[in-house]
Amino acid sequence: MRSRQRVTLESVAAHAKVSRQTVSNAINAPDVVKPETLARVLDSIAELGYQPSRAARQLRTRRSQILGYALGPVTYSVYGTIGDRFVHGLAQAAQERGYRIMLFAASNDDEEIVQFDELLSGADLDGFVLTNTHHDDPRTTWLTERDVPFVTFGRPWDAEHGTHPWVDVDGAAGTAAATRHLHELGHTRIAYLGWPHGSGVGDDRRSGWSSTMAELGLNADERWQETTDNATEHAEVAAARLLRRVGPSAVVCVSDTVGLGVMQAAESQGRRVAVTGFDDSAVSYVAGMTTLAQPIAEAARRALALVLRQIGVEPGGTAARNELLPPELIVRRTSIRPDPLSGTVGS
Amino acid sequence: MRSRQRVTLESVAAHAKVSRQTVSNAINAPDVVKPETLARVLDSIAELGYQPSRAARQLRTRRSQILGYALGPVTYSVYGTIGDRFVHGLAQAAQERGYRIMLFAASNDDEEIVQFDELLSGADLDGFVLTNTHHDDPRTTWLTERDVPFVTFGRPWDAEHGTHPWVDVDGAAGTAAATRHLHELGHTRIAYLGWPHGSGVGDDRRSGWSSTMAELGLNADERWQETTDNATEHAEVAAARLLRRVGPSAVVCVSDTVGLGVMQAAESQGRRVAVTGFDDSAVSYVAGMTTLAQPIAEAARRALALVLRQIGVEPGGTAARNELLPPELIVRRTSIRPDPLSGTVGS
Incomplete structure (x- = not known):
């Protein structure tokens, strides 16, 4: 086992036959050092391969990086x-x-x-x-x-x-992309399951869905929305209400964990519902859920x-x-087309 | 907007009416400073509330923390x-x-x-x-x-x-605890799905299952084991082979993602199989999988x-x-008891 040989201020001082303070001055205040002494110290620094430490550099530059x-x-x-x-x-x-x-x-x-x-x-x-x-x-x-x-x-x-x-990351752009994607698949009955009003991120994501629905001339009133916290079990309860109330063929969700609640509620009720989440988490990957990657x-x-x-x-x-960066739509198995038999427009 | 007022070496020097070098000496080499000067500098440090910066302390102590x-x-x-x-x-x-x-x-x-x-x-x-x-x-x-x-x-x-x-974390202790847990639920046909031989972590986790099976007098020969990489889709294929070959009532798995593959294979084949994973990941939580928390x-x-x-x-x-710390068994929905009709011992 050999020790690491580090070149220090002291070893430079010994090599140049000057004091530690003189080496320090040569580095940090060269104008106060006699030219011939400065040249000798700089030669020793070069010869020994001395690197002033981060701490010494920091005292000099006032930046720690x-x-x-x-x-x-x-x-x-x-x-x-x-x-x-x-x-x-x-x-x-x-x-x-x-x-x-x-x-x-x-x-x-x-x-x-x-x-x-x-x-x-x-x-x-x-x-x-x-x-x-x-x-x-x-x-x-x-x-x-x-x-x-x-x-x-x-x-x-x-x-x-x-x-x-x-x-x-532009949450509204993300949910807008998800909503347009579902519309292109043929969906018109597209609901939203989000977080309670008042959170910046949650309100931003909801706005992407509601503004896109308005652009597409589709219904996005209060009956087409539910809120939940981010726990999947709570999302499942809220999703069950939403599915029974308006029978959407697709649900845009504020997060992957909320999206999983919708998938579980749809399965419990025996419904085919397209779902999009947000975050491209492990949960979305495992569940095969279409989502938005930041x-x-x-x-x-x-x-x-x-x-x-x-x-x-x-x-x-x-x-x-x-x-403000747009997220990327990741299309997975939950991007199903609407059932042609129940594909009525609006509500 | 007000600027942050920082007390520096310079402001201490000005307050004590000494040079910057003297303040530095008072902190780093007090024995070279005259006692009355030292007292004055220390008074100024106390009065101004000066804290030597990390960089200065580091040059003194040779430790950066x-x-x-x-x-x-x-x-x-x-x-x-x-x-x-x-x-x-x-x-x-x-x-x-x-x-x-x-x-x-x-x-x-x-x-x-x-x-x-x-x-x-x-x-x-x-x-x-x-x-x-x-x-x-x-x-x-x-x-x-x-x-x-x-x-x-x-x-x-x-x-x-x-x-x-x-x-x-003691992987072998973890899979041993999972194996004993399944045995206490009534399982005797307990298979193992792990990573290919040669990885330290993987071999360690396998050994906990095999040694516990030996202690319990249960069969843990090669037929009761399969290997897979950590991708859930590959684990599902390996699990399908294992389920068909020995018809286990429970499978101890090297990880949660591998455990999910077993759950999916069991569902495809219409089998009731208890599953344990490893890591207490989001995936195990969402899947309701019994697992081991590090x-x-x-x-x-x-x-x-x-x-x-x-x-x-x-x-x-x-x-x-x-x-070497033991992981904690987290019991969830996949800790099912064996089907009494097919509960034959051994293979």
Whole structure:
């Protein structure tokens, strides 16, 4: 077992026969070092292959090339792993630009803000990448007030929080694409099962269905909608009501787990119903459910570019910019055509 | 918008009416500072609430309090998210001990080693946490040869790589518990569907079933086993063969996705078959499949303690230690009793 031989400030100093402080000055403040001494130190640095450490470089440049990213606790959740997939893309995109991602733990907004404060005091981060934006998000206000560079994956859902850079996936475009896809298959009785009103993401996804139904001249009034939380068993109950009430031939759903509830309710009632979900989760893959895939790697790459622009190391100025990316429709077995015998138009 | 007021080395120096170097000496080499000057600088530090930055502390202590962790690229996978759940636990455990996790990107062993080298040269990490250990793993050899502190989540699968600290989940104990559970329900015709021979994790999980079957005096010869890769559609084909060949009343499976293949094959053939999976994934939850949950948060906590011991900041010495944690049996709807009419013993 051989030890790693690292070239240090001390070994450069010994080689150049100067003090440690002189080597440090040669790197960080060369104008205070005598020219012949500077030349000798630089020769030693080159000869030994010395690389100033990140910490030394950071003290010099005042940039750590590190961005902070919060992870919640280990949870058991079937609700997709968009955040986990995003952080893979973020680590990759950052590395390509010489940046690293430092993780910290936070299980809610307040804990995340406490960590922002601690990390900014002690860890010299250059900025933050946030996920899971929501109405009345105190995190973006906190960072904006302190002029800390950051970007959010997820748009601001209140107008007064809308001044920072963000990247998001266009949920409305996704459900609009799903609705048009079902219409092209021959469906006209297309219902929607979504989350309760008031969530930014949920309301956005519902709007894609309702606006497309209006464009197509199809019925999308309250009777054609139900709401549920994201638990499949609750979605199944809500779907059962919706199926009995209007007898849709297809249901556009706010998520894959909600879509699974519709599939189960349809099976219980012996109905053939086309279903689309959202997120391209393992659940949708296993269930053979048509769904919408978020372009996660691309979102991460663009988020990184936006925060680097805030920091000032990416051209294009520090003005906040936004990117809204369309999801991709993934067609699977639940994209069935309507039964020709029951295919009446409207309700 | 107000700017964040940070107390710096410079502002302490100005307040104490000394040079920046003197403040630095007061923090890092107090014995070279005159006592009355030292007292004045320490008073200014206290009054202004100055916190030496992480970079400054790091130059002083030679410890960054940062651990490296590799993430692969964004992939679409239904094969569970154990690694993603582990990193949540790791971030939490590290934070509780004043450590942070720095992510880097690597899509294979060679890329991970390139990053080890780069991070050790430039980023001053204290150590690494590795996942996905496998036969002939070059990463652990590379780190061991360089005396770099690290821990693996996943045991070394070759004897010659067995000298480093690791934490793992006891796969054999898990499948043994599943086999005993099925036996307690009345099953005696218990088959096994696993991965091809040669993978450490797969062979370990198979051994728990075969040794328990032997203890119970039940048949576990080659006819009662099939192998498949982890794709549900391939598992379904292998399961169909296994069900026709020996007509088991229960199948212990190496993973949830393989278990789903058994459920689908049983349904196609109109058979009632109890099924157990492994990993407590979203797929198992949705399918109502009995499975084995890995204690991820606990594994992360113990992995952190072991790497801190290697670094020398945790009591207990730097000798490598290992922790093998049992998974927990999660009983769901696929834990059916055998059909009394076809419940013959053995084959």
